[in-house]
Amino acid sequence: MKVVIAGGTGQVGNILIRYLHAAGHDCVVLTRKGQVAPSVQAEGKGAVQFVLWDGASLGTWVNELEGAGAIINLAGRSVNCRYHQQNLQAMMESRIESTRVIGIALSQARLPPPVWLQASTATVYAHRYDAPNDEKSGVIGGTEIGVPALWKKSVEIALAWEETLFRASTPNVRRVALRSAMVMSPDRGGIFDVLCSLARRGLGGTQGSGDQFVSWIHETDFAHAVIFLLRRNDLHGAINLCSPAPLPNRDFLHALRTSLGVRFAPRNPAWLLEIGAFFMRTETELILKSRRVIPGRLRQEGYSFQFPTWAEAVADLVPRWKTEGLRFSTAQR
Numbered sequence: 001m002k003v004v005i006a007g008g009t010g011q012v013g014n015i016l017i018r019y020l021h022a023a024g025h026d027c028v029v030l031t032r033k034g035q036v037a038p039s040v041q042a043e044g045k046g047a048v049q050f051v052l053w054d055g056a057s058l059g060t061w062v063n064e065l066e067g068a069g070a071i072i073n074l075a076g077r078s079v080n081c082r083y084h085q086q087n088l089q090a091m092m093e094s095r096i097e098s099t100r101v102i103g104i105a106l107s108q109a110r111l112p113p114p115v116w117l118q119a120s121t122a123t124v125y126a127h128r129y130d131a132p133n134d135e136k137s138g139v140i141g142g143t144e145i146g147v148p149a150l151w152k153k154s155v156e157i158a159l160a161w162e163e164t165l166f167r168a169s170t171p172n173v174r175r176v177a178l179r180s181a182m183v184m185s186p187d188r189g190g191i192f193d194v195l196c197s198l199a200r201r202g203l204g205g206t207q208g209s210g211d212q213f214v215s216w217i218h219e220t221d222f223a224h225a226v227i228f229l230l231r232r233n234d235l236h237g238a239i240n241l242c243s244p245a246p247l248p249n250r251d252f253l254h255a256l257r258t259s260l261g262v263r264f265a266p267r268n269p270a271w272l273l274e275i276g277a278f279f280m281r282t283e284t285e286l287i288l289k290s291r292r293v294i295p296g297r298l299r300q301e302g303y304s305f306q307f308p309t310w311a312e313a314v315a316d317l318v319p320r321w322k323t324e325g326l327r328f329s330t331a332q333r
Contacts, residue, residue: 001069003230004113006030006098007055011190012119012183012222013074019223021046028064030055030075056097062105068113070230073102076119076161083150083283088157095161103168112173115230118165120177122215122242122293124158127151129211132246134296135179135238151285162238174236176229181215181242181293183222184313186321196321199257205265207273208284210250213292215242218307218316225295228303240295245309249287252310259314 003020005013008029017027026046030053053061055075065071075098077090099118106112125133126141133139141147142155162177184192198204217225225241247255257265268276270288277284295303307313 001230002026002028002067004028004030004064004068004071006053006071006073006102007075007119008072009033009050010074010078011185011187012180014187015183015185015219016072016074016223016226017048019220019227021048023227025069028068030061030064055094056101058101058105062109065105065109065112067111070113070115070117071102071106072117072119072226073098074119075099079121079123079154079286080282082278082281083153083285088153092157092160095157096164099161099164099168103164103170106168106170106173112170114172114233115174115176116165116170117176117178117226117229118162120162120165120179120238121154121158122179122181122240122291123154123289124162124179125291125293127212127289128292129213129290132213132292132294133240134294135240136296138293138296148285150283151289154285174233176236177238178226178229179238179240179242179293180222181217181240181246181291183219184216184317185219186317186324192317192321195253195256196260196318199253199260199262199265202262202265203268204253204257204260204262206250206253206267208249208268208270208288210248210253210267212249212288212290213246214249214252215246215291215293216252216310216313217242218313221305221307224306225298225303228298228301232301235297235301239297240293241298242293242295243308243310243313244294244299244305246292246294247310255310256314256318259318 003025009031020027024046027048029050031050051061076095081087126139127144127147142152165175182191273284
């Protein structure tokens, strides 16, 4: 099919393009940059086209929606930043505006794609240790006592993002909010690359208390789950994209260090992480919030994970990070 991907030039977009392209699907990427990734163009069976848009207003890009098989919206300012007012506003507006304008374009299309997959985030769930969050019984965050106010801002953005999706006037388009955990791939610049680089430098020790749960998903399962959702005409609403086995931060990082051959790394207390986050221009919420999320609906509907455990994932990703990651990043530049 022809798949239109909005905001598809980031890490997650490149992963999806690689898998969709290899499977023979044609991809039209809506981007502000207009850049073509040579690594994608050189492999696979489908065609890849890059079309300019501004993520906020209608334009000639809307023609790409006519007769397409699907629209996937990944657009939004990266959360890997300091949560000051300007960045929070940019995070909110980039998500809301891109979702809003896609909804308008779909409502005006003569032959809109039958399915709209919209990026969301597992951050929408509460910071908790006691039980996992699935789509049915999970606790939405933002009201926890003692949780930093900035963490609640992330939940507010996530909820507004999904509300914009489901309020869109597109009755003939199936809509799915992808509540995704961190996508792990060997690409340079991604979260797995950052974690491996820190561990190699002796900075991959337990972060904070180490009790907080880490939810993640292997790139293969992320892409295959998206394809699964494209094919299942009966699935709509919010769906968690994450592995079925979240684990505490201390166990998560220990498995990573073991796979990398790093024997020991000192623990990183929360106060030290705050200093490091300041200089890295990011926020500690990304590593200190307990994201204990499981894929309730995916498993219920019969999706089979290729990498269900973190041990299996790192056994695949670390060797590829050492070899393939550099090839991906060089080609994308």
